[in-house]
Each structure stands twice: as C-alpha cells, then as structure tokens.
Amino acid sequence: MEMDVYDELLAAVLFVVFTMFMLWVFRKLWAVRKRKTINDTSSKSGHYWSPIEQNEQQHNYCSGCKQHVVSGYECDNCLLKVDN
Structure with a gap:
C-alpha cells in the first residue's frame, strides 16, 4: 500500500502536534513536581x-x-x- 503525499503530510503534522502536546504535559507535570519539592521544605514556616x-x-x-x-x-x- 502506497501513501500519497497528502497522507504523509497529514501523518507528519499529527506526529508533530502529538509530540508538542506530550512535551507540554511533561513540562506541566515537572513544574508541579518542582513546586511541591520547594514547598515541602518550608511548609512548617507557613x-x-x-x-x-x-x-x-x-x-x-x-x-x-x-x-x-x-x-x-x-x-x-x-x-x-x-x-x-
């Protein structure tokens, strides 16, 4: 089965969008984890x-x-x- 140019372009665009979304999710999770680490050490001080x-x-x-x-x-x- 041969893919035409438009199918390949669509697959490439979807791959890039999916990759960017996953990077955004990981950055948000990392920021939450980093924030919790900072706040764990100073939670007793208020x-x-x-x-x-x-x-x-x-x-x-x-x-x-x-x-x-x-x-x-x-x-x-x-x-x-x-x-x-």
Whole structure:
C-alpha cells in the first residue's frame, strides 16, 4: 500500500502536534513536581512559594538583599520575595 503525499503530510503534522502536546504535559507535570519539592521544605514556616513570572510588568525586589529579582519565588501568603 502506497501513501500519497497528502497522507504523509497529514501523518507528519499529527506526529508533530502529538509530540508538542506530550512535551507540554511533561513540562506541566515537572513544574508541579518542582513546586511541591520547594514547598515541602518550608511548609512548617507557613510559606507557600510560587515562581515569579518574568513577564510580569511589576518590579520585584528581594526581601533579603534588596536587589531586583530576575528569577525567584514569592510567598502566596505574605508576598515575601526571594531570589535564587
């Protein structure tokens, strides 16, 4: 059985879409796992850490060193910000 060009193109597009979807799912699962790992160590202190998004328009400063935070974490409860 011979596949014509359109069948091959459709198969290639479906493969790429499926691969991109699976990578997206694994990235989301990894982010949840990483977030749980961070929060497991500080759960006794009452902090629940979320990564700071770089695309936010607000200016974020570290509560410890007072420097601009490019990447770090923010407590969902008290809004404390720390850098990596």
